[in-house]
Amino acid sequence: MHLVTSDAMQKIEQHLCQQYGIDTLLLMENAGKNVANEALSILKEKNLKQVIILCGGGNNGGDGLVAARQLLSVSSAYPVTVYLLANPEKLKKDPLYNYRVLKNTSARIIEVASVKDIEIYPQSLVIDALLGTGLSKPVTGLYRETVEKINSARDVFVLSVDVPSGINATSGAVMGSSVKADYTVTLGLPKRGLFVFPAREYTGKIKVADIGIPIILQEAFPIKDILITPHLIIEYLPERNPDVHKISAGVVGVIAGSPSMLGAGILASLGAYCAGAGMVVWPLPFSAASLVKIHLPEVVTPLVESTQAQRYYMPSVAEFLGKNFAERKCRSLIIGPGLGVSPATSFFVEKIVQASSHIGGVIDADALNCIAGERQLWKGRLSGWIITPHHGEAARLLGSSPKEVAENRFEAVKQLADYFQCIAVLKGPATLIADPSGNIFVNPTGGPELATAGSGDVLSGVIAGILAQTGKHLESAICGVFLHGLAGDMLARNKKEITAKEIAYQIPAAKKVVRDGQYRIPFMDGD
Numbered sequence: 001m002h003l004v005t006s007d008a009m010q011k012i013e014q015h016l017c018q019q020y021g022i023d024t025l026l027l028m029e030n031a032g033k034n035v036a037n038e039a040l041s042i043l044k045e046k047n048l049k050q051v052i053i054l055c056g057g058g059n060n061g062g063d064g065l066v067a068a069r070q071l072l073s074v075s076s077a078y079p080v081t082v083y084l085l086a087n088p089e090k091l092k093k094d095p096l097y098n099y100r101v102l103k104n105t106s107a108r109i110i111e112v113a114s115v116k117d118i119e120i121y122p123q124s125l126v127i128d129a130l131l132g133t134g135l136s137k138p139v140t141g142l143y144r145e146t147v148e149k150i151n152s153a154r155d156v157f158v159l160s161v162d163v164p165s166g167i168n169a170t171s172g173a174v175m176g177s178s179v180k181a182d183y184t185v186t187l188g189l190p191k192r193g194l195f196v197f198p199a200r201e202y203t204g205k206i207k208v209a210d211i212g213i214p215i216i217l218q219e220a221f222p223i224k225d226i227l228i229t230p231h232l233i234i235e236y237l238p239e240r241n242p243d244v245h246k247i248s249a250g251v252v253g254v255i256a257g258s259p260s261m262l263g264a265g266i267l268a269s270l271g272a273y274c275a276g277a278g279m280v281v282w283p284l285p286f287s288a289a290s291l292v293k294i295h296l297p298e299v300v301t302p303l304v305e306s307t308q309a310q311r312y313y314m315p316s317v318a319e320f321l322g323k324n325f326a327e328r329k330c331r332s333l334i335i336g337p338g339l340g341v342s343p344a345t346s347f348f349v350e351k352i353v354q355a356s357s358h359i360g361g362v363i364d365a366d367a368l369n370c371i372a373g374e375r376q377l378w379k380g381r382l383s384g385w386i387i388t389p390h391h392g393e394a395a396r397l398l399g400s401s402p403k404e405v406a407e408n409r410f411e412a413v414k415q416l417a418d419y420f421q422c423i424a425v426l427k428g429p430a431t432l433i434a435d436p437s438g439n440i441f442v443n444p445t446g447g448p449e450l451a452t453a454g455s456g457d458v459l460s461g462v463i464a465g466i467l468a469q470t471g472k473h474l475e476s477a478i479c480g481v482f483l484h485g486l487a488g489d490m491l492a493r494n495k496k497e498i499t500a501k502e503i504a505y506q507i508p509a510a511k512k513v514v515r516d517g518q519y520r521i522p523f524m525d526g527d
């Protein structure tokens, strides 16, 4: 599903009006009618008594004025009160027209000078039409007080028009303060910011309303942001042929672990198996291999020589390992979990990535920190690889700070993919995946339960496991992130404390839910 920024939406709207000669008034009418229809079904379902509509001075407010008229025209069962936070004489063209028409109906219209003028009764449906895509600065003064009044009202349901007022429709940030809605009817095309955090905690159920923007016009605009839906994932799920054997099912090679962090590699290997890989090959010194066998006897552990107490891999073995992975028919690799960071490890990472770039795969964790230490050297040189940083690692890779990354996640993931010419997975709430062409995919699955030690190692394994089966980098990253999040969501229905191992073991069940067509995005109405 394509997502739009505020700018793109405005351009599409302008184009529609110029190219087709459609009046913006018609779009506002369609918007208001959709809001009224949704409002009516909520009023009935929740057995509410009246409607309170809060309108700002722009077109979002105009949508609210149309909704008021449309509601009154289809039902007299619900009294409608409109609070207008603007001087009617200063309204823009379309809201002014609709204000004048609404004056001729039975709606109560109150001009708000102070928040005390607003009364929100229990058992009301509150329609928030204060601010939409035109939000350009933090919400302050009367608007902020009104937002806070809506949020503190008890025994009401809140429906936001287009976006909850105060949410930046492009980035998903809260601009000072935002309405917390139970429902959001987003108009024409879904706004990108609604699908990431913190906005996702403010939208309630999101419904996309058709306001008459022709599909052909939507396609004419190069939209680069995409919400990952189950329809997309069904196409990316790896399928096993009946005549498959363990090698043709997909072999994953692993370079992971150090004496103090062996578990990371075990979890990554487990993730790969649970995602359907036929075999996992993890070269290790004898002592480490014996430990791995106890926990995961399925892993094949060719022996490597290490003369160091602190690390398993010497730079001198990199070339041999690269060749060995190819001979063993590895179709993807996982490099990084638990490797540790030291100059020698950085040198090893450089050599192993070069020696196995014909295979490619996932670079994660400590290998990312090694790469970050020499970021200029790696510019444009990770094609064929998928990187999976969290905010801290992403900041090091970009030479910025975790705060900057957290505040500009869309930009950060795009820059990573562009700078290194790879697929970039920026982990965190609503994980983002970018390719070097600038496409960004927003993941709807996963929650705070995934924030548990080893969860990222499992994710690397799942992505590499899918890649070994399909050979498709972007698709494997998208599918892996989605299934990993869904596995977490499924586990979280029963308990909030989940472990990384459980996430891995849940992957097959998550796959089945998608394959059986049973998955619906929980915060969306329709799909």
Ligand SMILES: NC(=O)C1=CN([C@@H]2O[C@H](COP(=O)(O)OP(=O)(O)OC[C@H]3O[C@@H](n4cnc5c(N)ncnc54)[C@H](O)[C@@H]3O)[C@@H](O)[C@H]2O)[C@H](O)CC1
Binding pocket: 009, 010, 013, 027, 028, 031, 056, 057, 058, 059, 060, 061, 062, 063, 130, 131, 132, 133, 134, 135, 136, 137, 138, 139, 140, 143, 161, 162, 163, 187, 188, 211
């Ligand atoms: N794009 C479409 O196809 C359609 C959009 N519709 C609706 O229109 C709004 C966008 O309308 P716009 O007039 O551009 O902006 P807003 O109503 O969101 O904002 C109005 C006004 O408010 C001022 N402002 C900005 N920030 C603040 C702030 N923090 N506090 C107070 N005031 C603020 C700013 O000057 C703006 O002019 C879109 O969301 C849809 O709901 C249509 O009606 C249908 C077609």
Ligand SMILES: [K+]
Binding pocket: 060, 128, 129, 130, 131, 132, 160, 161, 162, 163, 164, 165
């Ligand atoms: K709004």
